[in-house]
Amino acid sequence: MIRKNQKTINQLNAISDGCLVLLSYVFSSWLWLDVIKNENNMASLDTLFSHMGFTAVVYAACVVIVMSFFRMYRTSRLNKPTKGLKKVLIANAISLVTAAALLYLFRMEDFSRGVLAVFYVTSCSVLIVKRLLLLFFLRNIRSKGYNLKHVVVIGSGKLADRYVEAIRADEALGMHVKEVIRDMNDLESRMEELLHDSGVDEVVAALEPAETGYIVEIIQHCEKCGTKVSVIPSYNDVIPTQPSISVIKDLKLIQLRTTPLDEPLNAAIKRGFDVVASLLLILLSSPLMLIAVIGVKLTSPGPVLFKQERVGLNKKTFTMLKFRSMHVNAEQDTGWSKAKDNRRTRFGAFIRKTSIDELPQFFNVLKGDMSLVGPRPEIPFYVEQFRETIPLYMVKNQVRPGITGWAQVNGYRGDTSIEERIKHDLWYIENWSISLDISIIFRTAFGGMINQEKN
Numbered sequence: 001m002i003r004k005n006q007k008t009i010n011q012l013n014a015i016s017d018g019c020l021v022l023l024s025y026v027f028s029s030w031l032w033l034d035v036i037k038n039e040n041n042m043a044s045l046d047t048l049f050s051h052m053g054f055t056a057v058v059y060a061a062c063v064v065i066v067m068s069f070f071r072m073y074r075t076s077r078l079n080k081p082t083k084g085l086k087k088v089l090i091a092n093a094i095s096l097v098t099a100a101a102l103l104y105l106f107r108m109e110d111f112s113r114g115v116l117a118v119f120y121v122t123s124c125s126v127l128i129v130k131r132l133l134l135l136f137f138l139r140n141i142r143s144k145g146y147n148l149k150h151v152v153v154i155g156s157g158k159l160a161d162r163y164v165e166a167i168r169a170d171e172a173l174g175m176h177v178k179e180v181i182r183d184m185n186d187l188e189s190r191m192e193e194l195l196h197d198s199g200v201d202e203v204v205a206a207l208e209p210a211e212t213g214y215i216v217e218i219i220q221h222c223e224k225c226g227t228k229v230s231v232i233p234s235y236n237d238v239i240p241t242q243p244s245i246s247v248i249k250d251l252k253l254i255q256l257r258t259t260p261l262d263e264p265l266n267a268a269i270k271r272g273f274d275v276v277a278s279l280l281l282i283l284l285s286s287p288l289m290l291i292a293v294i295g296v297k298l299t300s301p302g303p304v305l306f307k308q309e310r311v312g313l314n315k316k317t318f319t320m321l322k323f324r325s326m327h328v329n330a331e332q333d334t335g336w337s338k339a340k341d342n343r344r345t346r347f348g349a350f351i352r353k354t355s356i357d358e359l360p361q362f363f364n365v366l367k368g369d370m371s372l373v374g375p376r377p378e379i380p381f382y383v384e385q386f387r388e389t390i391p392l393y394m395v396k397n398q399v400r401p402g403i404t405g406w407a408q409v410n411g412y413r414g415d416t417s418i419e420e421r422i423k424h425d426l427w428y429i430e431n432w433s434i435s436l437d438i439s440i441i442f443r444t445a446f447g448g449m450i451n452q453e454k455n
Helices: 002-036 051-069 085-105 113-143 158-168 184-195 209-225 264-299 346-353 361-367 380-389 393-398 418-430 434-448
Strands: 149-154 175-181 202-205 228-231 244-248 251-255 305-311 317-323 371-373 402-404
Touching (some): 051 113, 175 184, 184 209, 209 228, 264 317, 264 346, 264 434
Parallel strands (some): 149 175, 149 202, 371 402
């Protein structure tokens, strides 16, 4: 029943998208040509089924086709509310260019750039709003006990318990645990009994390491009964959220640590952004850097710049630059910065508080040792300690370290939890996008530059 309901919802989703796009083009044409430009021509409503109407249909068809290609009509109740919204913008842009090219090629329409601009904004807006409203509606009815997905969980340990607790904690998912099979000796008979019941929509195998020998039997039984099956691997806690699979003949190779930045195009985009942005930021911050140079020189003997070895991309060390904020001391290569640190100078406390001391790192970015956004680099002394005590600590060295990062804008900087910092760093690495980098930079500029350390 759940499959039929989902299929119907997906079909209605596609049809409604097409209708909304069609109406968006009609509205955009009317708004730009009749209202804003006051031309009173083809955008009039009585021309709906003439050239303008045909154009709207072409645009609508292109949007639905492209969004289908992006698999946006194969939704999952486990997806986050914001998942897919960026694809709406991309799909609309591709559709707009494709449809316009087809219509121009066959000389079916004269285009107004104003209409196309308004249409893009309008269609993106209505499709995004529609998706959010639909998601809200579905989560609401599921929380009331309708449109439930009935699952059977197989596993006797903590993985099974964690899965059951997770779906029971969010009623809006609409997931109902019909039964948990914990006794592997009773597995075959219980599966035979349960899976012939049409009330089971999915089986979730959450097996402990000692139970993995049953996985083939579980999958084969589900396939025989036509029941969907999902697997939570016993090594769940050490794999990323988006592993990739390669095929060598009939062997499936699961690559656990692939990231978006492994793609050459993504890496080039990030590096290009770093170069352009760091040059611009060096120019904009040069007056502040000059003030910092004078302030450091007048308030404490010693060099203006503090140079320290840090561990960066692929575990290679580099020299990170900062304006010196402390008295020259013997612990500068091993001492951990604390909330209240007597080693700081008075001016140094100010530039640390405002993050002015980190401005020279723009030159590290320009050189290629660092990125504007990424996990903060650590000194070798602590890397050797943390790699033995903090799980997955060294994974962050698969990308360039950053001046700011996801952990920092979420409050994990300075003397804070290393475990939480690494969790945020890993999330950033696995979910990187240029829009995420820009978001982090803005969050840093408007609120993330003030250090909470005490003077």
